[in-house]
Amino acid sequence: MSRALSLAETLAKEGNLPDQNLLELIRDRDPETAGFLKEQAAARRDEIYGRHVYIRGLIEFTNYCKNNCYYCGIRRGNGRAERYRLTKEEILECCREGYGLGFRTFVLQGGEDPWYDDDRLEEVVRAIRERYPDCAITLSVGERPRESYERLFAAGADRYLLRHETASESHYGMLHPREMSFSQRMECLNTLRDIGYQTGCGMMVGTPGQTWEDLVADLRFMKEFRPHMVGMGPFLSHKDTPFRGEKSGTAELTLYLLAIVRLMLPETLIPATTALGTAEEGGRRQGILWGANVVMPNLSPKAVRSKYMLYDNKLSSGSEAAESLYLLKQEMESIGFEITVARGDSRMV
Numbered sequence: 001m002s003r004a005l006s007l008a009e010t011l012a013k014e015g016n017l018p019d020q021n022l023l024e025l026i027r028d029r030d031p032e033t034a035g036f037l038k039e040q041a042a043a044r045r046d047e048i049y050g051r052h053v054y055i056r057g058l059i060e061f062t063n064y065c066k067n068n069c070y071y072c073g074i075r076r077g078n079g080r081a082e083r084y085r086l087t088k089e090e091i092l093e094c095c096r097e098g099y100g101l102g103f104r105t106f107v108l109q110g111g112e113d114p115w116y117d118d119d120r121l122e123e124v125v126r127a128i129r130e131r132y133p134d135c136a137i138t139l140s141v142g143e144r145p146r147e148s149y150e151r152l153f154a155a156g157a158d159r160y161l162l163r164h165e166t167a168s169e170s171h172y173g174m175l176h177p178r179e180m181s182f183s184q185r186m187e188c189l190n191t192l193r194d195i196g197y198q199t200g201c202g203m204m205v206g207t208p209g210q211t212w213e214d215l216v217a218d219l220r221f222m223k224e225f226r227p228h229m230v231g232m233g234p235f236l237s238h239k240d241t242p243f244r245g246e247k248s249g250t251a252e253l254t255l256y257l258l259a260i261v262r263l264m265l266p267e268t269l270i271p272a273t274t275a276l277g278t279a280e281e282g283g284r285r286q287g288i289l290w291g292a293n294v295v296m297p298n299l300s301p302k303a304v305r306s307k308y309m310l311y312d313n314k315l316s317s318g319s320e321a322a323e324s325l326y327l328l329k330q331e332m333e334s335i336g337f338e339i340t341v342a343r344g345d346s347r348m349v
């Protein structure tokens, strides 16, 4: 038996490994260990959530952003991005359509757009809460002051996604300009949890400069933070960013890490991300087979979907599109899963 396989067995039994062993498990991976992790992660997910896949309607409501993350296609420095911003009415129309299709979670995602200040965003959240009391509202709008998070929570938002991107401060500095701060990102995550949001974090796999140690730091951070959700996708480069031409992350390593996360945090919700589906044909299906249990089809108006281009060739049609839910349903059924029309709260406490 390989060393990696014996470490994987310990991980499956104990849900944790010392840092050095996690590093070996990742670095020295082999096909047999990968197969074992996949099987164990899927079994843990089945035990806790069954063979259900939760669906979230993703509304990408603004691609304006005041930040300049090196990897992101909608960074403020990209003068070629065609900017758009949905109005409250347009967002509500997306929700109306989504509700009719069966969605019971709406995810409002956007860049850090100053136009959507607290008053405006609060108005949107309040309106969705009033019209759809049985739905969960997830926000993914970046770093904001505590008062802002509190106001949005009081207005009816239940969940918040804020990817930490990397749990290593030095690596954070390679992905972001100096004006952005690692400690602030971490503080925001703690604040969100403290307020009572179901909080999601996550990272990209294969970003420039990422080391095995950085990935171990991510796993350790998440194990301690105990997020309700973990979003992970391979890094995919965008042609109009400083990272153009950088090597992309692989679906292979992302899936391997996904299985490790499922074993370390069995109760967390893990989406099979669009990036995974973009990196590899059938990637999203693979995500589910490796232990994920959420998919987030795109509910944004068709006219703006191609403008929310975080990385090149991002998928937004076919089974990625909310209106083609039947395709997603077929895709999931073909691998023995059922789409669940429910809020799908995290079992993480």
Ligand code: SF4
Binding pocket: 065, 066, 067, 068, 069, 072, 073, 074, 075, 076, 110, 111, 112, 142
């Ligand atoms: S990753 Fe987020 S915060 Fe950074 S530039 Fe892109 S949208 Fe803005």
